[in-house]
Amino acid sequence: MTEQLKLKLNDSKATRWGALVIVAFTMMAAYYVNDVVAPLKTMLETDLAWSSTDFGFFTGGYSFLNVFFLMLIWGGLILDRFGIRFTGKLATILMVGGTALEYYAMTGLAGADATLFGVNEIFGYKTGVFVAFAGYSIFGVGAEVAGITVSKIIAKWFRGKELATAMGVQVALARIGSQAGYAVAIPMARALGLPSPVLLGLILLVGGLIAFFIFSVMDKKLDKQMEEAAIAAGTEGEEEKFSFKDVKNILVNPGFWLIALLCVLFYSCVFPFQKFASELMIIKYGINENVAGTFAGLPALGALILTPVFGGFIDKRGKSASIMILGAAMLIGVHFIYAIPAIDYWLVAIALMIILGIAFSLVPSAMWPAVAKIFPVSQLGTAYALIFFIQNIGLWGIPTLIGKVLDVYCIVGQKADGTNMYDYTIPMCIFTGIACLSLVVAFLLKRADKKYGYQLEEPNIQE
Numbered sequence: 001m002t003e004q005l006k007l008k009l010n011d012s013k014a015t016r017w018g019a020l021v022i023v024a025f026t027m028m029a030a031y032y033v034n035d036v037v038a039p040l041k042t043m044l045e046t047d048l049a050w051s052s053t054d055f056g057f058f059t060g061g062y063s064f065l066n067v068f069f070l071m072l073i074w075g076g077l078i079l080d081r082f083g084i085r086f087t088g089k090l091a092t093i094l095m096v097g098g099t100a101l102e103y104y105a106m107t108g109l110a111g112a113d114a115t116l117f118g119v120n121e122i123f124g125y126k127t128g129v130f131v132a133f134a135g136y137s138i139f140g141v142g143a144e145v146a147g148i149t150v151s152k153i154i155a156k157w158f159r160g161k162e163l164a165t166a167m168g169v170q171v172a173l174a175r176i177g178s179q180a181g182y183a184v185a186i187p188m189a190r191a192l193g194l195p196s197p198v199l200l201g202l203i204l205l206v207g208g209l210i211a212f213f214i215f216s217v218m219d220k221k222l223d224k225q226m227e228e229a230a231i232a233a234g235t236e237g238e239e240e241k242f243s244f245k246d247v248k249n250i251l252v253n254p255g256f257w258l259i260a261l262l263c264v265l266f267y268s269c270v271f272p273f274q275k276f277a278s279e280l281m282i283i284k285y286g287i288n289e290n291v292a293g294t295f296a297g298l299p300a301l302g303a304l305i306l307t308p309v310f311g312g313f314i315d316k317r318g319k320s321a322s323i324m325i326l327g328a329a330m331l332i333g334v335h336f337i338y339a340i341p342a343i344d345y346w347l348v349a350i351a352l353m354i355i356l357g358i359a360f361s362l363v364p365s366a367m368w369p370a371v372a373k374i375f376p377v378s379q380l381g382t383a384y385a386l387i388f389f390i391q392n393i394g395l396w397g398i399p400t401l402i403g404k405v406l407d408v409y410c411i412v413g414q415k416a417d418g419t420n421m422y423d424y425t426i427p428m429c430i431f432t433g434i435a436c437l438s439l440v441v442a443f444l445l446k447r448a449d450k451k452y453g454y455q456l457e458e459p460n461i462q463e
């Protein structure tokens with residue numbers, strides 16, 4: 001009884017938040033790279049002869065390996081088997097390697113006639129497009145596995161502490177990366193050449209890798225302290241391990257399917273939409289090319305400020321299920337108005353982006369902590385990996401579909417520089433339809449909450 005309680009590294013507020021900032025930097029770099037190519041769609045057409053189909057194919061590449069080669073599932077297994085330090089470093093190395101390949105495709109393999117090993121077409125795509133796709137696919141595996149790893153890191157370092165706030169802050173910091181990507185892409189590409197924003201991403205990711213090595217030193221120390229504490233408490237060997245029984249338990253839970261469905265539908269209307277939004281801003285609303293990316297990135301900027309605010313509200317007041325309904329309803333309004341051909345005033349486009357930013361803060365700040373309410377901590381890593389997996393199906397399929405639809409149904413003319421003019425009405429109707437489905441699922445989730453008692457409407461902090 002007289003034995004003095006030893007303070008662990010994460011018991012110090014400054015150290016645990018310091019650790020969060022270090023891993024959040026890696027994720028910030030990942031979100032920058034994820035979004036930085038999107039505003040360059042038109043330049044890719046003029047400078048590298050990409051079509052909209054090429055762009056959609058490339059954009060869907062982020063999720064290709066995650067979906068068709070089950071990389072998120074393997075990533076989850078590796079995470080549970082080999083731990084956060086190994087998996088985090090591996091994921092970041094994949095992001096660095098993938099981005100380096102993407103950069104090579106945009107420099108060494110630029111243009112329609114570029115050849116690699118004597119071939120200038122792979123699976124019907126220009127070699128440069130295919131190699132960029134391959135690089136972005138490898139990056140996507142790293143980014144998603146890093147995402148679940150960082151969720152697990154936060155759960156480990158903040159358990160019994162400011163867990164929800166820490167998750168909100170990490171997502172908010174990631175949004176800075178996204179917004180930076182959207183804002184700098186076009187001006188930087190114009191000033192320093194098309195691939196330069198990708199090169200900056202590569203440099204940031206190398207910084208992220210160094211950051212992860214620094215975090216690993218801290219985490220190793222924490223593990224040692226936890227082991228000592230567990231030995232002192234006689235609870236050693238009781239760590240959570242991956243088990244196939246957990247997967248079964250998760251899959252039979254209706255809450256899992258409703259959250260996963262809402263996640264894939266909602267995110268399919270945000271991330272893939274943003275990838276095409278810069279061009280929509282330029283073509284339909286006549287917004288200057290240099291700032292179109294900044295406007296397309298507005299939802300990320302709004303979410304940066306609002307996600308922690310809404311997270312705090314949910315912690316104190318609850319209402320998660322109702323907030324997800326509200327976010328989905330706002331999404332319908334935004335995409336529906338974007339779809340109306342007669343409404344083409346630039347201020348409307350910006351106002352809608354701001355509303356999208358509010359919806360993009362409401363749903364994630366309610367959804368991700370809701371997963372933690374539905375599943376016990378021992379199943380959380382697996383539940384996040386499975387939800388990310390289902391979400392990636394949309395992140396692959398929707399941009400691929402929109403790119404194809406643009407090329408087949410939406411070309412309405414050509415600009416002076418020879419690039420296509422597109423009518424975005426059909427793509428926006430597709431996004432509106434998906435948003436309607438997300439609202440239906442949000443209502444079903446609220447009903448399931450009442451039926452199964454997930455307590456989604458209850459506050460997280462009990463007074």
Ligand SMILES: C[C@H](N)C(=O)N[C@@H](CCCCN)C(=O)O
Nearest residue numbers: 144147151167171364368388391
């Ligand atoms: C794209 C990625 N799979 C994703 O869904 N990211 C979320 C944040 C998830 C945080 C989970 N603890 C996002 O809104 O960016």
